Amino acid sequence: MAVFFGAAALLLLSVLVTSQWVMGVKLESDRAREISGYIKRGAQAFLRAEYRTILPWTAVLFLILTWLIGYAAGIAFALGALFSIGAGFIGMQIATSSNARTTEAARKSAGAALLVAFSAGSVMGMTVVAFGLVGLGLVAFAFGGFKSAASIMSSFSLGASFVALFARVGGGIYTKAADVGADLVGKIEANIPEDDPRNPAVIADNVGDNVGDVAGMGADLYESYVGSIVAAILLAVAGNSELGLNFTLWTVGVGALAGWLAIILVRFLSAANRMDPANVFRTGSLFVTATAVLLISAVGYLLKAPLGFVVATVGGMIVGIAVGFITDYYTMGKPVKEIAKASQTGTATNILSGMATAMESTFLPVLLVGLATIVAYWSAGLFGIALAGVGMLSTLAFSLSVDAYGPVADNAGGIAEMAHFPHEVRGVTDTLDALGNTTAAMGKGFAIASAALTALALFAAFKSAVGLTVLDVTDPKVLAGMMVGASAPFLFSSVVINAVSRTAFAMVLEVRRQFKEIPGLLSGQAVADYDACISISTVHALRNMVAPALLALIVPVVSYFVLGTAGVGGVLIGQTVSGFLLAVFMANAGGAWDNAKKLIESGFAGGKGSEAHRAAVIGDTVGDPLKDTAGPSINILMKLSTVVSLILIPIFVRMGLPVLMNLLAK
């Protein structure tokens, strides 16, 4: 516990200092302050509404858990939910407070702007990790130490997971509906540029970046972080390995430390302003990995842990980084050029080329995660798989800071445009935004890989909790479960994509209406009704996030009552494997289309306004809900279903609840 609280204290202190520093950056432009205020208020309003929608469902689950397991589980669940909400809110607050400040700093230098944006991102990164540590530490403290609180901790993880699903799905629908709506009418029909203040959906679009990419991404990785740690603790305790438990706790602690050091380093390098931003991040990544490997090896040595522990942990870490680079290749490299070329023969070839690229891009990440699983299992059994997850996520404080920096830079560019900053300022923010796109793509790959590995680790914990020694695929219940589970991410994505389409459609109608009915809007003499657009995104996002969330909860429960425990195992494995593939497919398709469009806009294959560009814009629009709503939501689906099963199925088994298949077999 001391490790957790110690690391958390260090991070929280840094969060305070950093926030103070960011808020102290002077904001001279009134116009920028005003726009930033709109965005902030919109984001706050959405998150509040989102949390209000989540509350009753949280209460229901709290009651169910309390009834089934006891107060401890209920409280842990509520804590998990609350900490996740808190982390998302704080991250979003600082992000929306620092966008205009980044624009302002961009007047001075790229380094200065990077410093502000990254500092804001690091508040998110450090808060998520600190809240993870504090939350788990509190549960351990309240219920008699990590060992005796282990099973209660899965309820904490469930709370985090539950909020994350809403945040990802709701935030994803919000952001993409606003984005698509703003683009379809603004860019294509009214021919006004991106981020133009005359576009009524422009504020909603910028709000979306924050609620989707900051709060949503934060909740997602908070959940992965907590989930991987909980799985490792559970398996260590189940295997009665004091050493395993200690190794896990210390690894988490030193990982947080390494992340913190890298954050300091990057801020130092940014302030020095002598390296280009991309190199700053590269240096930071190298540093954090080297430091973490060193510290984790030291932990292994000092605890006299078997070498296998270190191998499994470091293996997971390396795979996480490798998957990021593969994502980078498929969404930034040669394949993107091919897609841009294919756009020259029209939209159909653009779409087909993007789909083919994305399909191909699933292979290596899957292979690597498969490899990591084998290596981890060899090195330390099922516990090793959980360690690989812990390793991959150990330096989350740093990697999430880099992720969260992106939307701040993106917003800063929007504000530069809307507040009519000089051209050079927009140039600086564009460079930072482009870098943000790279880090976002890599971050997405990392988030998926970590979700898959966390789901596998939680699955291992599930298996040990229900006492399954083998899970035989050729048992038809397992096989049928696997097939149904594998189709769940498809069904889920379908629901989510349709929700985005419907919301975007409503947004299109509203923007068109305003252009038509507000006199002087297009000539810049009247102000758009931003709130109407914000309200459309908000209402639709909230309304549409409940069904998918319930799907994730219901599938494993129904599977139990129909197929029994082994069937649930099949469902979870099928869902994880197919979810992983589909998430990579959707994320990379969207990323590649996005960048093919940007590549063309930079003058390639005919440049802006060409036939190829029109095709690429459509490809980008298709990819938006795939990469930013459906894809990331699958991350949560995998983890949530597994943690629900981990908690509920052992109880069902103990209560001897009937299973249809067994009844029929009699």
Add this chain to the structure above:
Amino acid sequence: MAVFFGAAALLLLSVLVTSQWVMGVKLESDRAREISGYIKRGAQAFLRAEYRTILPWTAVLFLILTWLIGYAAGIAFALGALFSIGAGFIGMQIATSSNARTTEAARKSAGAALLVAFSAGSVMGMTVVAFGLVGLGLVAFAFGGFKSAASIMSSFSLGASFVALFARVGGGIYTKAADVGADLVGKIEANIPEDDPRNPAVIADNVGDNVGDVAGMGADLYESYVGSIVAAILLAVAGNSELGLNFTLWTVGVGALAGWLAIILVRFLSAANRMDPANVFRTGSLFVTATAVLLISAVGYLLKAPLGFVVATVGGMIVGIAVGFITDYYTMGKPVKEIAKASQTGTATNILSGMATAMESTFLPVLLVGLATIVAYWSAGLFGIALAGVGMLSTLAFSLSVDAYGPVADNAGGIAEMAHFPHEVRGVTDTLDALGNTTAAMGKGFAIASAALTALALFAAFKSAVGLTVLDVTDPKVLAGMMVGASAPFLFSSVVINAVSRTAFAMVLEVRRQFKEIPGLLSGQAVADYDACISISTVHALRNMVAPALLALIVPVVSYFVLGTAGVGGVLIGQTVSGFLLAVFMANAGGAWDNAKKLIESGFAGGKGSEAHRAAVIGDTVGDPLKDTAGPSINILMKLSTVVSLILIPIFVRMGLPVLMNLLAK
């Protein structure tokens, strides 16, 4: 054997009589004869070239099998390949001989045209089944009866599978490249109608229907048919069940009989010309199902087989039909209307809506096949799963006849257009063509479901052959294998889609070149160089079909050397589950986009020439390679990898070939 040869004799006799009758239909229009001749020669030339390309690879596999197992296996393999080639060739010959005759008959009545087209289709249907029975019967005869020849039969199945992959991939690339090329330049750039003789790619397009949808589909289902029977025989023999073997053989026999009766009925009803064509097929389907259920029950009763055998068999049959209807709903029903509506807001929403529909459409088929598996297993163990496959495919003679009718009707419409037949004739062929699209969509669903079930049945045989009692998903080798296997269909589809894109691109350039360089072509005074387009489709299709085919062979072999037997099991299961999902997704996406376009062309959502129509045409173009190349090719991938493993892995195990993972673990 007597059952097989008896049923085969009946079917072959019918094939002769029917072919004779079809060829006897008088063909009065010289122009129609000329065009039909072009198509026929093009198709023949392609198939010959295709078979020439396959030959050396067949020889290599023949040698490998002979070396590893012995002459018997080599010969069985060669026989399987030859029979598959023969069935494809005969079906294609009759189909290309009857397209113009169907047009001619359409002068008289819809019934008369239906009779010709369906008769031609039935030649394919009956040939495939008869060749399946004769081929397996011969192997049994040559190697001492079904019981002792059982293991040799899997080599026969491999031969069929091997040819099928080339036929599906090669035919699929050919047909879609020609189709897309003809449409992109002809319809969109030059603004001439579909099937216009001025379009240089028009003959290649019509050839494509025959080599893809007739020869390719035939080879695909030939393989499923043979594969499911072989799996059932293998499992019956492995379980030492004389009764199981007899039940399988008799079920196959009476299924063929039921199919034959239904074919006769449909021809009778067509000739009577008093029912509309859709109703004729519906009556035929009802009849064939009822008859087959009755006859199979009788077989069960007379052989005193356990009720479970009949339940498993009939269960498979019902699921096959149900999946057809589900496909029909998603590619013809309400969702298509939604896609057409979504097209009104542009291409992006058309694409997204189609993708969402297709994702949703995976759920029920998977659920039903899962259910069939469970029911079959309960009723008769692993053997029951094979019986479900046999049941689903037992009446193939009829269902394949209906499938193969479609391309004939499609060609007939093309010829009516090109040979300037009166407007009413085109009206009749359009009705038949529309019906053909429905049956094609249902047939595709059926083909996928039967491929998945056949792969599962072959998997069960694999499991018994290598002596795996359980296949534990939580063994990391199995899990890693499953992940890699699950990504194989994605990788495979990517390769195939890219091949279609490249070929279509070459076709576009050639058609553009001809329009530009041949004076008087667009005004109808000069004749297009059809052969140049045919040659492009041919050369590219042949060049690009080898790599995917090898992928299907190599993946299980490499998996063995890395992961060992259990790992191969994981690969196969992962591949089957994800392949099933992806195949359904791609087939239904393509089908739904196609019909959304047709719906708009019929006047819905703005009608022809509207914004929505333009969007829908692009959606259709995107869907083409998905539904007609990549999707169907996955059917073969699933079966081929499984049958390769079934044959090779037990030998590798016996030879004690080294496995990397085991070496490392030491």
